[in-house]
Amino acid sequence: MAFLELNDVEKSYATNPVLRGITLHVAKHQVVCLIGASGCGKSTLLRCVNALEDIQGGDIRLDGDVVSGEGIDVNSLRRKVGIVFQSFNLFPHMTVLQNVTLSPIRVLGVPRADAEKQAIALLTRVGLAEKADAYPDQLSGGQQQRVAIVRALAMNPEVLLLDEITSALDPELVAEVLNIVRDLAADGLTILMATHEMSFAREVADTVAYIHEGTVLEQGPPADIFGAPQHERTQAFLKKIIEAGRL
Amino acid sequence: MTLKTPPVARPLGVAQPSPVGTARTLLLAGVLLCLLTVGMTGFAAYLTITVAETGVWKTALGAATLVVVVLALLTARPLISGFRQQVASTTAAEAGDLVSARKFRARAAQSGWTALGSCLPLMFIATFTMFLLANDHAVQTTFFDAQFMAQSVGDVTVAFGENIKIALLAEAFVLVWALVIALARLAPSKAGRPLRWLATAYVDVFRAIPSIIVIYLVGFGLPLAGVPILSEMGPMWSAVLALTLTYGAYVAEVYRAGIEGIHWSQVSAARSLGLSYGKTMRHVIVPQAVRKVTPPLLNDFIGLQKDTALVTIIGTVDAFTQAKMYSSNYFNLSSVTVVAILFIIITIPQTRFVDRLLERDARRQLSKG
Ligand SMILES: Nc1ncnc2c1ncn2[C@@H]1O[C@H](COP(=O)(O)OP(=O)(O)OP(=O)(O)O)[C@@H](O)[C@H]1O
Ligand SMILES: [Mg+2]
Numbered sequence: 001m002a003f004l005e006l007n008d009v010e011k012s013y014a015t016n017p018v019l020r021g022i023t024l025h026v027a028k029h030q031v032v033c034l035i036g037a038s039g040c041g042k043s044t045l046l047r048c049v050n051a052l053e054d055i056q057g058g059d060i061r062l063d064g065d066v067v068s069g070e071g072i073d074v075n076s077l078r079r080k081v082g083i084v085f086q087s088f089n090l091f092p093h094m095t096v097l098q099n100v101t102l103s104p105i106r107v108l109g110v111p112r113a114d115a116e117k118q119a120i121a122l123l124t125r126v127g128l129a130e131k132a133d134a135y136p137d138q139l140s141g142g143q144q145q146r147v148a149i150v151r152a153l154a155m156n157p158e159v160l161l162l163d164e165i166t167s168a169l170d171p172e173l174v175a176e177v178l179n180i181v182r183d184l185a186a187d188g189l190t191i192l193m194a195t196h197e198m199s200f201a202r203e204v205a206d207t208v209a210y211i212h213e214g215t216v217l218e219q220g221p222p223a224d225i226f227g228a229p230q231h232e233r234t235q236a237f238l239k240k241i242i243e244a245g246r247l
Numbered sequence: 248m249t250l251k252t253p254p255v256a257r258p259l260g261v262a263q264p265s266p267v268g269t270a271r272t273l274l275l276a277g278v279l280l281c282l283l284t285v286g287m288t289g290f291a292a293y294l295t296i297t298v299a300e301t302g303v304w305k306t307a308l309g310a311a312t313l314v315v316v317v318l319a320l321l322t323a324r325p326l327i328s329g330f331r332q333q334v335a336s337t338t339a340a341e342a343g344d345l346v347s348a349r350k351f352r353a354r355a356a357q358s359g360w361t362a363l364g365s366c367l368p369l370m371f372i373a374t375f376t377m378f379l380l381a382n383d384h385a386v387q388t389t390f391f392d393a394q395f396m397a398q399s400v401g402d403v404t405v406a407f408g409e410n411i412k413i414a415l416l417a418e419a420f421v422l423v424w425a426l427v428i429a430l431a432r433l434a435p436s437k438a439g440r441p442l443r444w445l446a447t448a449y450v451d452v453f454r455a456i457p458s459i460i461v462i463y464l465v466g467f468g469l470p471l472a473g474v475p476i477l478s479e480m481g482p483m484w485s486a487v488l489a490l491t492l493t494y495g496a497y498v499a500e501v502y503r504a505g506i507e508g509i510h511w512s513q514v515s516a517a518r519s520l521g522l523s524y525g526k527t528m529r530h531v532i533v534p535q536a537v538r539k540v541t542p543p544l545l546n547d548f549i550g551l552q553k554d555t556a557l558v559t560i561i562g563t564v565d566a567f568t569q570a571k572m573y574s575s576n577y578f579n580l581s582s583v584t585v586v587a588i589l590f591i592i593i594t595i596p597q598t599r600f601v602d603r604l605l606e607r608d609a610r611r612q613l614s615k616g
Binding site: 047050075078089093102127151 | 265515519520523526530531
């Protein structure tokens with residue numbers, strides 16, 4: 001049984017169906033990359049896993065337990081599942097250190113001193129220890145995104161969701177963020193990520209899933225998906241990506 | 248890049264130069280206004296020196312109006328330089344140097360506008376002085392009787408302490424109370440609906456009632472009804488309660504706008520870290536909203552401070568009450584002018600401060616692009 005399971009998940013906004021029966025399994029310590037055209041539902045899928053959106057059909061299970069639908073404890077789910085957004089969403093009125101320690105202190109009840117020690121350790125790991133007292137608007141996009149990753153990691157999540165975390169970055173800043181993800185993957189963190197960075201997906205993913213109009217059209221090891229895509233639409237999508245020089 | 252454009256038939260020869268024009272009319276208008284200003288200020292100065300009360304006012308006003316006359320005369324300076332530029336422009340135009348002609352004409356016009364601009368405030372001052380001195384300086388003695396002002400200023404200022412006390416207490420309560428109302432208006436989900444209705448009704452009602460009515464009803468009504476505790480709190484606390492009720496409704500709306508102005512992605516980010524709705528509000532949304540709404544909030548507080556003068560109707564001895572006692576004893580309103588001046592003194596620094604905050608925010612917005 002996979003660690004994170006989506007079974008036939010359906011989601012619509014008002015009358016507009018966005019996810020139409022997504023089935024996807026993520027084993028522990030695996031990296032699964034979601035690829036697909038803009039608007040196919042990648043962000044929505046990730047937000048559903050984190051219970052930021054309700055789903056209307058199917059279920060989501062974490063470690064065997066159903067974590068979607070009525071009556072679930074969203075706050076305890078979110079302690080186990082971290083998410084990092086495309087637009088960083090740091091809290092602008094807090095320093096980097098306060099951003100990172102907010103939820104360990106307020107949600108987990110970690111003593112401030114311990115939370116700060118852990119935060120500094122994580123910041124050191126991503127090379128931002130000296131920015132601990134800076135405010136988000138004093139940082140570059142890449143630095144902000146690294147802080148956002150650290151903020152999610154500070155909760156010791158069992159699964160990390162990454163939603164196109166490099167899409168809002170200038171090209172020269174992409175590598176510094178992806179390097180961290182690569183590190184985390186190597187450490188065995190379970191990661192489900194939406195991305196447009198195909199070469200990164202090819203290198204790091206255990207499984208790549210091609211999403212089309214709210215369904216998983218095709219999934220498998222990156223070598224298969226990128227090397228010999230079965231489905232016509234996947235082929236067309238990858239052809240466009242190659243034409244754009246991104247693979 | 249070279250673009251091949253088909254040759255267009257265009258009449259050969261010189262491009263028509265744009266006409267230079269002249270600033271003469273403007274300068275003439277300036278001269279007329281300047282003369283008028285000098286006349287008016289001169290007359291005002293004459294009135295001041297001959298008519299005004301003797302003593303402090305005579306010396307002070309006399310000196311002040313003389314300064315104004317001098318300033319009026321000084322407006323001739325830009326006019327003179329304007330005429331020089333105009334002459335230079337005409338000469339240049341005749342010599343065929345259109346570029347210089349235009350430049351000098353522009354400078355002449357600039358000087359003309361400068362002169363006109365300086366005349367207007369001076370004329371205003373002259374008019375105001377004449378108003379003060381009208382009817383054998385009756386206006387001045389009624390509103391600005393120096394001796395009487397000096398006599399009442401001590402007591403009035405002490406009583407003004409009561410206004411400040413009421414304002415500060417009410418402001419402290421408003422800060423908290425309004426936030427409670429705002430959060431109730433934004434209470435989430437179906438369970439929060441009755442709370443939302445209640446808060447909305449409160450805001451609607453108290454924004455509709457004039458604060459003087461609320462003060463009157465609270466100050467007289469509660470004791471009359473003999474409500475326990477509330478009826479024994481005295482006029483000062485009645486005033487604080489009434490102003491808190493009224494301004495709580497206004498400031499709640501200010502808070503609400505601030506909270507709603509925070510981008511929803513901040514809520515997503517906070518909730519995704521496991522923070523509950525309450526903690527998200529407390530640590531993430533409200534602190535950002537409060538920063539944003541400080542300028543409008545301070546504006547409402549300035550309004551509140553001024554409304555403390557209304558408590559006079561329920562018999563609180565504030566500055567206005569004190570000043571009215573003086574004025575009815577002496578048939579002179581200068582003590583009330585003292586109250587006005589006190590309010591001006593405390594309010595202007597605050598409005599400047601709000602302006603500064605707004606400027607700072609505008610700059611931040613700009614620098615963020
Ligand atoms: N809050 C919302 N309300 C209504 N429709 C929405 C909402 N959020 C997303 N959608 C719709 O759902 C569909 C999927 O959006 P989603 O953001 O999941 O796409 P995506 O795959 O992440 O695209 P991108 O690569 O551009 O980020 C889109 O058609 C979008 O218009
Ligand atoms: Mg997206």
